[in-house]
Amino acid sequence: MGDPGETVRQDGAGEGDGLDRLWTPHRLAYIRGENKPADATSGECPFCRVPELDDADGLVVRRGESVYAVLNLYPYAPGHLMVCPYRHIADYTETSPEEAEEMGLLTRQAMTVIRSVSGAGGFNIGMNQGAVAGAGISAHLHQHVVPRWPGDQNFMPIIGRTKTLPELLADTRDLLAAAWSI
Structure with a gap:
């Protein structure tokens, strides 16, 4: 590619914006709303289905009596x-x-x-209650x-418009699950 400010054709259709691309086709399912419950029906809900899977397949890092902790797919x-009630x-x-x-x-654990x-220096913790408040899955x-x-x-995210995740979700799940203690 040329200079970042230079107009570059990305795919031959129209003028490009000069930005590099990191393709993340797995996110298309999220954008399309696949696996999101359409309403309050628990059978359609991914947060109801996850606990039925084994921990590695469901990305569950900890199970409690009434709630569980699961890695976010996105x-x-x-x-x-996320910490979810069953x-x-x-x-x-x-x-x-x-x-x-x-x-x-x-949440505290x-x-x-x-x-x-991981040596995290801080946390954002919160719940979006309802679709109008930004909940992607508001039914659970x-x-x-x-x-x-x-x-x-x-x-990267501000100027490069790119998010970097240096570890596979399965590896993160294994690391957190192994380190979790009561």
Whole structure:
């Protein structure tokens, strides 16, 4: 390629924008909304199906009594996981006292485990409640635990418009599951 500011044809159709491409075709399923529940039907829900799989296939890193921790298939950062109740509920106000308590416990444990294996410097933790609040899967409650490091919002996502994930999800799952202790 030429200079970054130079107009470059990427595919022969129209004028290019001069940006390099890292192809991530696996994300097309996410963009198309595949495997997202259409409504509140638990049988259509990936968060209901995951616990029925073995841990490695489902990317489950920890199972509790009423909630579990699972890696995000479309992570914002390495180690990005979610804490989900087994029960198909949409809103945090619907949790039982046991579910709410265990969500907090697994979130706290996830932070400890992720720090121990990756040296994360901080975390973004949160729930998007409802589609209008940004929940990609609004029919099943889930809390995001996103590890952060100094400088992780560097030129790659901001200027390079690229996210880098240096580890395969299966390897991240194995690492976190092995390090998790109560």
